[in-house]
Amino acid sequence: MTDRFAEKLLHWFDLYGRKDLPWQQNIHPYRVWVSEIMLQQTQVSTVIPYFERFMASFPDVQSLANAELDQVLHHWTGLGYYARARNLHRAAQIVVTECGGEFPDDVEALQQLPGIGRSTAGAICAIAHQKQAAILDGNVKRVLARYHAIAGWPGQSSVLKQLWEQAELHTPSERIADYTQAIMDLGATVCTRSKPDCDNCPLADNCQALAIGNQADFPGKKPRKEQPVRRCLFLVIRNPEGDILLERRPANGLWGGLWVFPQCPEIEDIHNTCDQLGCTPKSWELLSTRRHTFSHFHLDYQPALIEAQQTSQVMDSPGLVWYNPASSLELGTAQPVRQLLQQLTQ
Incomplete structure (x- = not known):
């Protein structure tokens, strides 16, 4: 492993990373998938009880596929962004009827399922299948934007392209599941949106935003519009x-x-x-x-x-x-x- 970024991050993860989250136990593509969908635009502390109730009612993809949509939406009530739940239900039915109940193990095939984008597909491949695949959720975007001082709002295609390039560059070929969890953890607990804990960041020595003292400027903010x-x-x-x-x-x-x-x-x-x-x-x-x-x-x-x-x-x-x-x-x-x-x- 030659990338010092990944090496430092993994060392930090061994000491301080979160290893007791419910979806980190009994790792399986189904559990990883459900957790990743729930965690989209939702904090870990909010997701944990929802995930545990969901797994109790729908312990595998077959039970989710066989459930009535009302049951699935009932378990989702309060999480918001309900299209996630509808896509989850539909994707489960496709996995059962068209994939023999087994999740695909490559990014491209996973992205053919409803509600699974490139980052979620990467997380499933990396965490559940131990395959080299990059992720780019909100936490990872923030870490990479600050580390490389990538200016601009990640919703812009040119900015997103730069972030994906760095995500691919830093993703190691070994300990891929740990690395994936590590970079998400760093963004969630250290490289936070406000008041980042730079003194305890394993990447601080080479962080360009920290070097110029403007961490809060990265990533760039979405242009504000008054909400109707x-x-x-x-x-x-x-x-x-x-x-x-x-x-x-x-x-x-x-x-x-x-x-x-x-x-x-x-x-x-x-x-x-x-x-x-x-x-x-x-x-x-x-x-x-x-x-x-x-x-x-x-x-x-x-x-x-x-x-x-x-x-x-x-x-x-x-x-x-x-x-x-x-x-x-x-x-x-x-x-x-x-x-x-x-x-x-x-």
Whole structure:
């Protein structure tokens, strides 16, 4: 091993790296894959309980492929970016039906599966198959951008190309799984976004950003745009039995495939929307407006608690369900919906 970058990083990992994360135990392509998907844009501390519950319910790719999408989305509720869960479910079905239940062991083939990009494919190959493959998640981008003083936002193709070149250059041919975990760990625990611990970084001697004293400038920030705000009413419709009406979103788009409260734009639209749903409001009450932030806009929503009269017509639609919050029925719900349902049962 001639690359001092990898050598120093591995020495640091032997002393300080994390080795007790749940997906580091019983290493298998399936477990690595699920953890990598969950860790996209989500912190380790948040992912750990989700991963453990997910593995308890879907211990292998066959059980995930056989599960109903609602079950998968239910286990994902709160993690956000729900397309990840839908892609996970679809990819599991492809692995079972087209790959004989075995994950491909090369980067190109893995990238043919829904939701698996170049970095995730590299992680699966490196960690599960011990194959030389580079990764470039957010932590790795930060380490490499600072070490080589690569200016610019990584979302730009020219910047990303430079980062991938360095990622490939530094990836060793030995101890590949340890190296992959090491560089992710360094970015997560030492070379952090704010207040990096440069005094305890094994790469400090040759870090170009540290040498010129502007670590905070790397990687470059995404150009800021003011987030637009959308507004709507959440219709929390309750029938005489205490069940609450939920509506399933289309498979694609915002909250795709999840069960949510019916929505309407204005207070004046409440009666018309209820009529379209097949129920008649008896009384209703507005709660305070709340905000849920997506990656590209803010959603300001105001819950309207509606007591409905007899509502038998609702069941004529397959996209609607009366849900009892106290039941054991597993439905995939959006986070604001889950929070409101919990509030209503307290």
